[in-house]
Amino acid sequence: MRVVILNADLMPVNKKMDITIVDPDSNKVQKFADYSNDTGVITVEYEISNDPKMGDWKIQVQPSDGMGSGTERNFTVDAYVLPRFSVEVKPSVLFVYVKIFYCYISVLPKFSVEVKPLVPFVYVKIFCLLPRFSVEVKPSVPFVYVKDFSSIDIEVEGIYTYGEGVYGSASIECKLKDTTFNKRAKLVDGKAMFTITTAEIGDPQNLRQKLCSGYWCWNRGEQSFPLKIKAEVTEDETDEEQGTETSINFYTEPVAMELVNKKEYRKNMDYTVYIHITDPSGAPLLKTERSKFYLNVTITEQMNSAVIFQQDRANLPTDMDDIIMPFTTSTTTKYSLIIKAVLYDMSGNQVLKLNEYVTEYNSYGDAGVQISLMNSQNKAVSLLYFLRGRSKIYSYHKT
Secondary structure, eight states, X not given: OEEEEEETTSOBOOOOEEEEEEOTTSOEEEEEEEEOOTTSEEEOOOXXXXXXXXXXXXXXXXXXXXXXXXXXXXXXXXXXXXXSSOXXXXXXXXXXXXXXXXXXXXOOOSEXXXXXXXXXXXXXXXXXXXXXXXXXXXESOSEEEGGGOSEEEEEEEEEETTXXXXXXXXXXXXXXXXXXXXXXXXXXXXXXXXXXXXXXXXXHHHHHHHHSOSHHHHHHTOOEEEEEXXXXXXXXXXXXXXXXXXXXXXXXXXXXXXXXXXXXXXXXXXXXXXXXXXXXXXOOOOHHHHTTEEEEEEEEETTTOOEEEXXXXXXXXXXXXXXXXXXXXXXXXXXXXXXXXXXEETTSOEEEEEEEEEEEOOOXXXXXXXXXXXXXXXXXXXXXXXXXXXXXXXXXEEO
């Protein structure tokens, strides 16, 4: 048997104790006097005879000095008969999720003694380290043109790790710029379908004005606005939740335009403007789409607004993504250049407007070295070169 001695703070106490064993007739059959241990745990052994008295026996524990309270515990001695058969219990499941648990709190006095069997009880705590199901969000389209928007279908699916659909409900929270809304539906075979319409987001014309309402949008070509979707699936039986997120880009225009240029120019040398035009996702425009637009390009000096290059109504090429416009700067060109590119549809409506600044390259003197390298598709490539004279590197440049 084992005796544990604790104070009110549940700390071990090194105190001498008397341990007495009493039979069912109240006879003291064994006494262990003045037992103690630095750890506060006293272990003693008592061997019951082969022909003991049957019934309830007692273990009594008291402080040897008589100071403090004691305690006692009962145990039963009975005849043991070998069983003629055994019983096995086989539950249908290994464990069950339970939300409610009970906790027993014992308030101890300043000094107490507690007797514990070697195995008083066993409890099991189960941790589920991996989620039991996952969540997938499947929009019906990868992106949306604002002017063509009418509705979007979003499928939310909850799948158990063994492949079956989750029994529960699904919810989505959608946010597009300043607009936020929520939807909820019951899962059927692990799936729920949501439809987002103009009622939640707005009709195409008002939506375009709401998304592209600032100067930056109209003058710098900001076209992509993500519809952020946060999906959650809740299992009915356990209320366990799992979630995921995705987004769908809303594009205000059916095309995207980017200026791909060197950031510096040299006086009296060739300079080429590269304008890259694709659909909003970055894929090449179809030939049928290219014929619907034209481009105006104007290059001016920043200080005096003098026009040094201008080309109007440039058609988009059908065999490449880039519009290439070379020109030559003069010896009087100063300060920064402003490249302005405006894309129009065939009705003359402005679609996109972009501006790019190109600064003058400062070198030693007016002389310079011009290096031009093109690939087979007439696209600019990167080149690192050094300017060296009399065993000294004066400058280097990366295009």
